[in-house]
Amino acid sequence: MAVPKKATSVSRKGKRRAGQHHKLYRKFPFLCTNCGTLTLPHKMCSSCGVYKGNEIVELKAEEDNSEETEA
Secondary structure, three states: OOOOOOOOOHHHHHHHHHHHHHHHHOOOOEEOOOOOOEEOOOOOOOOOOEEOOEEOOOOOOOOOOHHHHHO
16 A cells, blocks of 8 residues: 655645636636727627627617607
């Protein structure tokens, strides 16, 4: 059975454990290439529906209802 030659120091153990938490909490938003809004990496842009230059979802444009309410 393999037995470690030296004990693992407290600082080495702490460094190993600390490295796992950075991956969980860091989220770097970046600018969408199509519309310029902030989006998360590997996700479709929620404002224009584009992912990696391809339109994934066609979003409906908001219609102007001000003319109907005035008449």
